Every structure is written in C-alpha cells, then in structure tokens.
Amino acid sequence: SYVLTQPPSVSVAPGQTARITCGGNNVGSKSVHWYQQKPGQAPVLVVYDDSDRPSGIPERFSGSTSGNTATLTISRVEAGDEADYYCQVWNSRSDHVVFGGGTKLTVL
C-alpha cells in the first residue's frame, strides 16, 4: 500500500519559515493536499492540488512538490499557526485515500 511519511515534529521561531515535508514514492506525480488541525477542532484545508490555496487561507501558506517529496511552507510563522499538519493524496493504483502521519508544528 502507498505510504506518506511526515516528520513527527517541526519547531520554528515566530517570524521564521517552517517547512513540513511529506515523502512518498513519486508523490510529485500526484495531487497533494494539506490540512491544518488545531486541538479539539476539525481539520481545515490549507493547500490543495500541490500549491493552490482555498479562499481565506493566508498567502503565507504555500506548497510544492518534486520527485518523492511534497513540502508545505509557512512563511512568517505566527503563534496561531501552531497545529498538526497532514498531507493527503489519492492513490489511483489502489483507488484509496492516503493520509500522512501528521506533523506537529511548534512555534517557539
């Protein structure tokens, strides 16, 4: 089965740039979506189709993919960005949804 691998945690100081990776076999050929989940809340879509932002999501959130890695980049990190972040793809070979294990972003 297809596996997406994320680092368990990433830490960054306010105002700096956070990069959260999502590794998977040839993930660059798939559409990667990213979700932000704060404690006790439902996930919120922050990036879809690798690099597009839904309405209302700040431009500070951006996404990219290359080869076997997708990356969510959060520029000028704020305390309010502290959350868990999940990547997700559709595995067309098995016809199933796959989530990464999630990354906890800590703002120092």
Place this chain on the structure above:
Amino acid sequence: QVQLQESGPGLVRPSETLSLTCTVSGGSISSYFWTWIRQSPGEGLEWIGYIYYSGSTNYNPSLKSRVTISVDTSKNQFSLKLGSVTAADTAVYYCARTESSDDAFDIWGQGTLVTVSS
C-alpha cells in the same frame, strides 16, 4: 455555505454496530463524494470510505469487511455503519466532502466522539 453535521450515539458496546449520520445543509448532496474519516485519540487521520451521491462506494481495505456507507438524497444525508466494534474503534468520526475521488476534502463536519465500551 454548505455545512456538515455528524450525529449518532456517543457510546457503543463492544461487538455491536456503530451508526452515524451526516446531514448536509446549505447545499445539495448531489454531484459530490461524501466521505467518513476517523481519528483515534492522539493519533492521525484514517480514511474510512466514501459514497458518491449516486450510491457507488469505496472503502478502506482495512475496514471493508465491517463498513457500510449509504446515502439518502431525499434527506440530504449519508450514513456510516461499522460492525463488530472493539475499543480500537473509539475515535472522533468526521464526515467530509470532496468534488472527485482525487480532490481535497474542502468541507468537514465538526466531528463526533464515539467511545466503544461496555
């Protein structure tokens, strides 16, 4: 705007069937894929399966033998049944919407906690 709301028992006995309903408000259930996703306490997100408004389904193979997802377009609702539950099925269950099988989940319900315990 479209909103999703999960409903159902918060406590289910082991070996029984978990049943949840997701009500779609502010829009039609037609022309979308409707999905159930769960999250065990302290864990990540797990896709359970989806149903297209026409009734076609697709399930996570790890749960397929126990899962049924159905849709009632007249009520703008879709439902989840998970049979033979154990404590491992204790989780927050979310319903979500996507426009196609490989699109993102753009709208989520708030989630409902289901505890499996005697």
